[in-house]
Amino acid sequence: MSVLAVADLSVAFRTARGPARVVNRLSYEVDAGETLAIVGESGSGKSVSALALLGLLPKNVAQVSGSAVFAGQELVGLVEEALRAVRGAGIGMIFQDPMTSLNPVLTVERQIGEALRAHAKVSDKAVRSRARELLQEVGIPDADARLRAYPHQLSGGMRQRVMIAIALAGEPQVLIADEATTALDVTVQAQILELVERVQDQHGMAVVWITHDLGVVAGMADHVLVMYAGRCVEEGSVDVVFEHSAHPYTRGLLGALPVVDDPRPARERGPLATIPGLPPDPVSLPPGCAFYPRCPIRADERCASEVPPLVEVAGGDGHRAATFYPLEAR
Amino acid sequence: MTTEQVVPRPPGGMDADVLVRVTGMHVHFPIKTGGGLRPVRGAVRAVDGVDLQIRRGETLGLVGESGCGKSTLGNALLRLVEPTSGRVEFGGVDVTNLSRRDLRRWRRRAAMVFQDPFASLDPRRTIAESVSEPLAIHGLHRGRDRRRRRVGELLEMVGLNPDHRDRYPHEFSGGQRQRVGIARALAGEPEFVVCDEPIASLDVSVQAQVMNLLVRLQRELGLTYLFVSHDVAAVGQVSDRVAVMYLGRIVEVGPAAGVAAAPEHPYTEALLSAVPVPEPARERTRERIVLRGDVPSPAAPPSGCRFRTRCPKVFEPCPDHDPVLQPVEPDHSAACHLHGVTDVQQT
Numbered sequence: 001m002s003v004l005a006v007a008d009l010s011v012a013f014r015t016a017r018g019p020a021r022v023v024n025r026l027s028y029e030v031d032a033g034e035t036l037a038i039v040g041e042s043g044s045g046k047s048v049s050a051l052a053l054l055g056l057l058p059k060n061v062a063q064v065s066g067s068a069v070f071a072g073q074e075l076v077g078l079v080e081e082a083l084r085a086v087r088g089a090g091i092g093m094i095f096q097d098p099m100t101s102l103n104p105v106l107t108v109e110r111q112i113g114e115a116l117r118a119h120a121k122v123s124d125k126a127v128r129s130r131a132r133e134l135l136q137e138v139g140i141p142d143a144d145a146r147l148r149a150y151p152h153q154l155s156g157g158m159r160q161r162v163m164i165a166i167a168l169a170g171e172p173q174v175l176i177a178d179e180a181t182t183a184l185d186v187t188v189q190a191q192i193l194e195l196v197e198r199v200q201d202q203h204g205m206a207v208v209w210i211t212h213d214l215g216v217v218a219g220m221a222d223h224v225l226v227m228y229a230g231r232c233v234e235e236g237s238v239d240v241v242f243e244h245s246a247h248p249y250t251r252g253l254l255g256a257l258p259v260v261d262d263p264r265p266a267r268e269r270g271p272l273a274t275i276p277g278l279p280p281d282p283v284s285l286p287p288g289c290a291f292y293p294r295c296p297i298r299a300d301e302r303c304a305s306e307v308p309p310l311v312e313v314a315g316g317d318g319h320r321a322a323t324f325y326p327l328e329a330r
Numbered sequence: 331m332t333t334e335q336v337v338p339r340p341p342g343g344m345d346a347d348v349l350v351r352v353t354g355m356h357v358h359f360p361i362k363t364g365g366g367l368r369p370v371r372g373a374v375r376a377v378d379g380v381d382l383q384i385r386r387g388e389t390l391g392l393v394g395e396s397g398c399g400k401s402t403l404g405n406a407l408l409r410l411v412e413p414t415s416g417r418v419e420f421g422g423v424d425v426t427n428l429s430r431r432d433l434r435r436w437r438r439r440a441a442m443v444f445q446d447p448f449a450s451l452d453p454r455r456t457i458a459e460s461v462s463e464p465l466a467i468h469g470l471h472r473g474r475d476r477r478r479r480r481v482g483e484l485l486e487m488v489g490l491n492p493d494h495r496d497r498y499p500h501e502f503s504g505g506q507r508q509r510v511g512i513a514r515a516l517a518g519e520p521e522f523v524v525c526d527e528p529i530a531s532l533d534v535s536v537q538a539q540v541m542n543l544l545v546r547l548q549r550e551l552g553l554t555y556l557f558v559s560h561d562v563a564a565v566g567q568v569s570d571r572v573a574v575m576y577l578g579r580i581v582e583v584g585p586a587a588g589v590a591a592a593p594e595h596p597y598t599e600a601l602l603s604a605v606p607v608p609e610p611a612r613e614r615t616r617e618r619i620v621l622r623g624d625v626p627s628p629a630a631p632p633s634g635c636r637f638r639t640r641c642p643k644v645f646e647p648c649p650d651h652d653p654v655l656q657p658v659e660p661d662h663s664a665a666c667h668l669h670g671v672t673d674v675q676q677t
Binding site: 157194 | 546585
């Protein structure tokens, strides 16, 4: 039973040059307790797709269509007041930069308190004790002193822990993490990954982990969805997508990564695989496959003129790819 | 463990192939309170006692997390920030006290590639103007036609179309701007290039392109690199040797593949284990060493070993003795009491 089901979600931004189609008919489902990773490079539409379903995009420039059903409720087109009830209590979100998402002039206690009061009437005393519990849960030592602290008095890792505490305050069923560890050092990232895994186990939340970091995905995710130019180009279980990539873009991304425990000295390694060129302009997407201009395969005319549908790859198990020529089958 | 020892060295002993030698480097930034009777209230000890050798033709990776002092060290090597104390020798010549004029002349031989190619290029100048500026400063390839030809060569060398020379930085992607930054760094025909987080602001597929380019240029031009990065996997991809920095000090230095396979300092071990590998089956079973707490402030580093407040292997001598970077394998050193208790001489 999925807690969040997104179907044909599209987002277009109004620009002077015409509509920028940033997300194009994206569909996915997440179950309770499951982690779905949405992977892509800058401009692939991964973050915008998450902001869109929570109604966090400016309405005057963003046109959102399609459907996103959370706990039986359609989110696309929902009025602001109803959306506010979903944000926090239903779906929690943490962002890349906790310094800009936290209010610099309010104490940690005030900010967690706001999240607690947003969804229920609670006394000051109850707020304090619940806030203290939440800080302890996210591994912040000396919780009493930290409740009185302002964001600038905390390290980057601590601020991200506070953000997670705020997200947990509403006891959400879905946690969306948008590049939540990108701004952190790797040793701090390891702390935050461990924390998210632990709270997920305890609360049975679904986690949507949006990132460009394929290493983080490999360790965290059950399912992975690879985005390119606003479309899902490949999805499936993390093992299948990483080990039997069917889409040349996925294969290209994985080949471009150096591996930390590669035993060969640098001079004995060949050059990294690269993907030539740049992603297409969302204002003028190519008529066929969006990856066609950079694709090493480019098998025939069809690639240039027809958008390949996202279809099951031989081998099945929900492994799907949007390419006319899946790599494994060749 | 390493083939380094069997390579015949030029006459002059072990050190004859050292291009850059750093001795006792300290870079402290005063903390100013802005008034009162004591306007200076201590110092951020960004680099706090570093000895380092960079060999001709090699890439030395300098890796560490934010605030460890790696970029400050890279800047201090080129005297873009002035060291508080210590010495930098370049090709056997002390460059620490060069006059402004000699410094300018020396800078032709030692260049820098910056992290953010958007911030390091002048948005109002065409890329040809940016790339030819070092030629003008150093009086190279004089004459309009010759200079124009040279700029074309440089752009081609970094994989850019010379016909785009009259475009402005905003017309290029991040990866292309970084190529312009590299062309500009190479304009003076340097021997040594400090690459300061050159791939940090780029997408994965573009990072690979820039790493490949830097490696190719090194081989073609015989360059020596200091590759400063927080990205441990990227450092391993391009570096012959690697130096690991923590809180202003080098805690381990050795052959990159050897350090990655068998780290000798607990911090290196934790750092390597924290970097996820993009292979699900392996990543799920890899043991992650999760360090407790945060990095202490470089204005008040802990007594004794600086890593002791977070070290999973901390033991009795750590609070009282400041470990020396000592050899543990041929060509591989670590600053940890597990290899024998030592103490840094206070100066």
